[in-house]
Amino acid sequence: MAQVNQFLPVTEDVAWVRVEETAQVGRARRAATALAEQLGFPGARVAEIGLAVTEIGTNLLKHAREGQVLVRSLRAVDQAAVEVLSLDSGPGIPDVDLALLDGESSTGTLGLGMGAVARAADTCALSSSPRGTALVARFHPRRGPLSDIPDDTASGVTRAIGGEEECGDAWAVRRDADRLVLMMCDGSGHGPLAASASREAVRVFRNHPSTSPQDLVTHLHAALRGTRGGAVAVAELDLAARTARFCGLGNIAASVLTADRKQGMVSAPGVAGYQARVIRTFDYPLPEGAVVVLHSDGLTERWGPDPDLLSGPPLLAAAALLRDAGVRRDDAGVLVAKT
Template sequence: MDLSIFASQTQVIGLDEQSDVGHARRTACKLAEQHGFDEECAGRVALLATELCSNVIKHAGRGELHLRVLPRNGGGYIIELLTVDRAQGFDPPTCLADGYSTSGTQGIGMGALARMAQVFDVYADSRGAVVLARLYEPGAGAADLRVGISQHALYGDPACGDTWHLAIDGQHISAIVIDGLGHGADAEVAARAGAAAFAEAPFADPVQLLHAMHQAMLGSRGGAAALAQYDGANDNLAFIGVGNIGASLIAGSQARGLASLPGIVGGQFRKAQVFDYAQANGKLLIMYSDGLQSRWNLQDYPGLVHRHPAVIAAVLHRDFCRGRDDVTVLVVDLEAAHA
């Protein structure tokens, strides 16, 4: 298997004043060092964190830095830095030009930041801006991981009742989102039990896999779960869900909801049924727990569908989080050769 990516919550650092920039820089640098980045590469992470967060303070007044670590195909890790704000927005092409500053300062500029990161993307409109930078040390497996995850516990609780898992094996992708009933430690126990069963054989028959998750979650609170398996060789997506995990398959302006059946995994449900969706290559798969409102529409965000999946996940979380439950958004760019 190329990659088996276990769930982790998004690490959020609030940006309310200039002193928060230093905290964000130190946190990002330490994260890079803990995952084997050498001094030079960790320094790049620190510089990017400083400039991205300073831009939020100067341009928006306040916002957040979201941090995530992802494994790379071939070894090593990706450090993901993503700033989120709710300001007026800006014009990305103009800001990416060298020498341009949103606040008249002599900062190094977004154009230089884009060249410093292996992956850089921006989405901005009247609702605010999301800026993404990913860095990794040079080496094997240079292809970007075209996925985005935004996972947050209610009120910043260390325990999260949502979980997810993503596995990639050549032209095959398998992903789950599980929402344990309620929130807090007991919901987390339920969700993690299902995810552990999934991780043992993520490319098994979907019905058998869902039943394995069900058995693993017996005796817990149970929860909602959805599983998607993409076969790039046959250009097909198989989807099976029980409970209220939302899911959509998106191509340009076309969006298709993926069907789940009623019930509780680890509790009771009548049946499990696989739905097949042909010609999925190049489409976006978006799966989300019910901590996210379902009334979002990417057509309301011109051009967002073409942005990086991590940017899409962050925008959806920013604008549609209910604020009264754990929330997970998983966005996968379905490609025959993914990692």
């Protein structure tokens, strides 16, 4: 039986690094090792992470277009992990299984290949198509599973608008027995004040007793008074009854995806913390194997069902969607849940 009231770890997207020249490989490595040191990782593990990120960055330089590396932290009650996400815009990897074998390197970058990354990481996943490749590697302080960091059923990714250090979008997830509860907030505007509003929404969501989506959004609306406010949405996925209950206020887009259909969910107009004439929950069917996506208006809504979104880890699906649909000049956030 699933644990009751179990939160996924608090995730912080620490640094996005565009990798288009050799010096930027070093920047990505330094961002990852600095985070590992900050989280108290042993020196030998920090060095392993540095080598793995160097291999990731070098592969982007040699093989990919528009390569990016995201370094992020996962913090649970007593434990933490470093996650490194690699994202590019093609041309893709013909044989993903071969690429993850130790010693495979088509250009001899470090003589190790992506298999060295998989070997150094505690978990590693890779998806690839002609549109691009996404890879995520998670590193624990010491090898082995962490009890406070469960397997992912939902994950998201955020990216600040160019020129800003902090992203105004944020998300959180809670598991309650057979329910998965998702929350996304897009703080109004950009920069530190928008980020502060979204952090407050995450804090309130995590501390408020689990109730209906409508009650949670009502509570978030009240709690964001005194902040810059923003758009908020809560989706409750009942995995036993196979229903999705959704309540949104403002421009958070939400969809239930199946192999051949994208069912949009309705948000009411308004700004949490300022204006909410109507706060209402809508119910939608949740077919077996469906995927639920929430995203801010930093992404265009002109995307449809895609095999990358319906298979593989939620983080890779979120990253692929950010790459393909995050074309607006704005903060961007995506949250993906597998049911």
